[in-house]
Amino acid sequence: MxxxxxxxxxxxxxxxxxxxxxxxxxxxxxxxxxxxxxxxxxxxxxxxxxxxxxxxxxxxxxxxxxxxxxxxxxxxxxxxxxxxxxxxxxxxxxxxxxxxxxxxxxxxxxxxxxxxxxxxxxxxxxxxxxxxxxxxxxxxxxxxxxxxxxLEYTPLATAFCGEEFTVTELRHVYEVVWGTSLDPRNFHRKVTGTAGFLEPTGATTTRDGGRPAQLFRAGTTRHLHPPLLR
Amino acid sequence: MxxxxxxxxxxxxxxxxxxxxxxxxxxxxxxxxxxxxxxxxxxxxxxxxxxxxxxxxxxxxxxxxxxxxxxxxxxxxxxxxxxxxxxxxxxxxxxxxxxxxxxxxxxxxxxxxxxxxxxxxxxxxxxxxxxxxxxxxxxxxxxxxxxxxxLEYTPLATAFCGEEFTVTELRHVYEVVWGTSLDPRNFHRKVTGTAGFLEPTGATTTRDGGRPAQLFRAGTTRHLHPPLLR
DNA sequence: GCAAAAGTGTTGGGAGTACACCCATGA
DNA sequence: TCATGGGTGTACTCCCAACACTTTTGC
Structure with missing residues (x-):
């Protein structure tokens, strides 16, 4: 200086x-x-x-x-x-x-x-x-x-959801922010399979209609491995 | 305000x-x-x-x-x-x-x-x-x-190289910055196969020893698809 | 039962890894 | 000829997109 x-x-x-x-x-x-x-x-x-x-x-x-x-x-x-x-x-x-x-x-x-x-x-x-x-x-x-x-390489999408949320609600965040549509089945497998991304609460909800969906909280990971790609 | x-x-x-x-x-x-x-x-x-x-x-x-x-x-x-x-x-x-x-x-x-x-x-x-x-x-x-x-998802490593550089010199940047060692053969294939990363100059050099190596300039891409992982 | 959404199984292709192998130079 | 690094071929694995299929609810 x-x-x-x-x-x-x-x-x-x-x-x-x-x-x-x-x-x-x-x-x-x-x-x-x-x-x-x-x-x-x-x-x-x-x-x-x-x-x-x-x-x-x-x-x-x-x-x-x-x-x-x-x-x-x-x-x-x-x-x-x-x-x-x-x-x-x-x-x-x-x-x-x-x-x-x-x-x-x-x-x-x-x-x-x-x-x-x-x-x-x-x-x-x-x-x-x-x-x-x-x-x-x-x-x-x-x-x-x-x-x-x-959203690609961090679990930040959970910040757009409430305290507890379903996989579909999380996917909806991705679809809106990215302006794309994602396969519900593969998305579900991917996010539930990434360690530390989601933490199950044990409860379920039917607020999205259809079969009851598990509720999750945000996990503790700060980075997604592997990343979710647009 | x-x-x-x-x-x-x-x-x-x-x-x-x-x-x-x-x-x-x-x-x-x-x-x-x-x-x-x-x-x-x-x-x-x-x-x-x-x-x-x-x-x-x-x-x-x-x-x-x-x-x-x-x-x-x-x-x-x-x-x-x-x-x-x-x-x-x-x-x-x-x-x-x-x-x-x-x-x-x-x-x-x-x-x-x-x-x-x-x-x-x-x-x-x-x-x-x-x-x-x-x-x-x-x-x-x-x-x-x-x-x-x-370095993972942009071609920024080229900024550490001179105007013209070899694939080995580029790899050396990655190895030093990341503190890892990378397979020379696969690294070569990966960076030369990523469109827009490297632009061949046509010239070669033997400054690294051994068989002459092609010289490259930085390409025009700002993002690497797919990324190079550590 | 029927519609709707949750969640699982399967499969084929593409990308990454490990490593054998050949090429072109200097000494 | 040998050492050194440049570069290609190949086989194996793993991930992922696509999609058929089953499960569990509300109405």
């Missing part, structure tokens, strides 16, 4: 790509901006880093503030940082983006203090480059691509 | 994990600090983000300053950001880390203005948690893990 005196005044923010599967679609949480710039436009939830806060703590706090839910209901990981000099007309900002994956939430953004918060299908948001304020469309696109890629 | 007035004064830096393969080892570029804090200790190269500079531009500039080589000689990608409140005793800093992969350089850090710059084996640097100043040991560990993972 060189002389600190030459550093520019920079504001650091944390922005969130919060994804869920709702109504057979991958959806992202968006907030309507109440202030300039981009007043009235949709944006990703986020806010400024506080003086004594580490980056993951700031991301958790924002997540709580925007959704009213505790952060342990989510998978949260850092996506990347964005710092183009003109990305915010007010001042020089660098944002550290996080992605959060969640099960379908009972009521979107319950208990938030944001003026207007809404789930919107990712397909619609990514259809036009300026659907979101600032550079948030690019950040969302990166987040979605990260999520798609991680 | 909420009120900008509540934001803390934060300095943003860019730090680099510069990796190369030298002397049958994965090595990282380190700089001896000439100032407090951590004066005299080794650290990752890096510096403050300038007022009108985007993050990738800052990373490229630092790379040029520290190595004296143009940035197109490297593969450069963002690794992640680190912002623990106490990571720098002088002030609140958030650093955006990048990894740079390079071929073995003729003379380490030629033309740099850094007081003391040196390649050091990653195995030695990661042996003790405080081998590097600040949180740089953790950043280095993350960077090495990223590089190892990316």
């Amino acid at each position: 060189t002389d600190p005196d030459e550093h520019a005044p920079v504001a650091v923010t944390v922005d969130l790509v919060v994804l869920t599967v709702r109504d057979d679609q991958l959806q992202a949480l968006t907030i309507r901006r109440g202030e300039e710039p981009h007043r009235g436009r949709w944006a990703l939830p986020g806010g400024f880093l506080r003086p004594d806060e580490d980056l993951p703590d700031a991301a958790e706090r924002e997540l709580r503030e925007e959704t009213g839910l505790s952060a342990d209901r989510f998978h949260l990981e850092q996506l990347g940082s964005y710092g183009a000099p003109d990305r915010d007309p007010r001042m020089r900002t660098v944002t550290v983006a996080y992605i959060a994956l969640a099960a379908d939430l009972p009521t979107p953004t319950a208990g938030t203090d944001a003026a207007d918060a809404r789930w919107q299908p990712v397909s619609r948001l990514l259809g036009t480059d300026d659907a979101l304020a600032f550079d948030h469309s690019a950040i969302l696109a990166d987040g979605v691509e990260r999520a798609r890629a991680k | 909420t009120d900008p007035d509540e934001h803390a004064p934060v300095a943003v830096t860019v730090d680099l994990v510069v990796l190369t393969v030298r002397d049958d080892q994965l090595q990282a570029l380190t700089i001896r600090r000439g100032e407090e804090p951590h004066r005299g200790r080794w650290a990752l190269p890096g510096g403050f983000l300038r007022p009108d500079e985007d993050l990738p531009d800052a990373a490229e500039r630092e790379l040029r300053e520290e190595t004296g080589l143009s940035a197109d000689r490297f593969h450069l990608e963002q690794l992640g950001s680190y912002g623990a409140p106490d990571r720098d005793p002088r002030m609140r800093t958030v650093t955006v880390a990048y990894i740079a992969l390079a071929a073995d350089l003729p003379t380490p850090t030629a033309g740099t203005d850094a007081a003391d710059a040196r390649w050091q084996p990653v195995s030695r640097l990661l042996g003790t948690d405080d081998a590097l100043a600040f949180d740089h040991s953790a950043i280095l560990a993350d960077g090495v893990e990223r590089a190892r993972a990316k």
Whole structure:
């Protein structure tokens, strides 16, 4: 590092790509901006880093503030940082983006203090480059691509399911996020055969219709061997 | 985003994990600090983000300053950001880390203005948690893990080779980075059979001894299908 | 019984591994 | 001629996609 005196005044923010599967679609949480710039436009939830806060703590706090839910209901990981000099007309900002994956939430953004918060299908948001304020469309696109890629080699898809879920519900997550269809029989064999992916609860359910299906919890593995391919 | 007035004064830096393969080892570029804090200790190269500079531009500039080589000689990608409140005793800093992969350089850090710059084996640097100043040991560990993972499913190993290289030289990169040994015959078949990975130059060389080997350039694919497994 | 979804068996092809073998050079 | 590494052939195994088939529920 060189002389600190030459550093520019920079504001650091944390922005969130919060994804869920709702109504057979991958959806992202968006907030309507109440202030300039981009007043009235949709944006990703986020806010400024506080003086004594580490980056993951700031991301958790924002997540709580925007959704009213505790952060342990989510998978949260850092996506990347964005710092183009003109990305915010007010001042020089660098944002550290996080992605959060969640099960379908009972009521979107319950208990938030944001003026207007809404789930919107990712397909619609990514259809036009300026659907979101600032550079948030690019950040969302990166987040979605990260999520798609991680389904292949991590058990992350379970983060989109509730506490207990069936193999079919898990497969549905893959089909929606990847936009493909998968063979139910082979999918079943594959996920139940991968050690540490799923943990049986012993209970069954008929909520998907037909023969009762076993209920599972997420296992403890962090990586899938072998990976599930698209 | 909420009120900008509540934001803390934060300095943003860019730090680099510069990796190369030298002397049958994965090595990282380190700089001896000439100032407090951590004066005299080794650290990752890096510096403050300038007022009108985007993050990738800052990373490229630092790379040029520290190595004296143009940035197109490297593969450069963002690794992640680190912002623990106490990571720098002088002030609140958030650093955006990048990894740079390079071929073995003729003379380490030629033309740099850094007081003391040196390649050091990653195995030695990661042996003790405080081998590097600040949180740089953790950043280095993350960077090495990223590089190892990316060799599996991208053609990134070619970034460690020169402009033209043989299959054996490429295999050597894999063996050093992964710390494994690979079957030369099957490796040859695999990499030459993956479309877009390697592009033949038509020339041959005997620099590895034995029968002349074909020379290749890096191809255009960004992903390996199927992946090379460790 | 019938529809619907869960879950198992079987089979054929493709990819990975191990290793025998041949090729082309320098010394 | 021998050592050294480059490169091909081949057989065996294992995984996986495709799909027929059985099981267990609700209606």
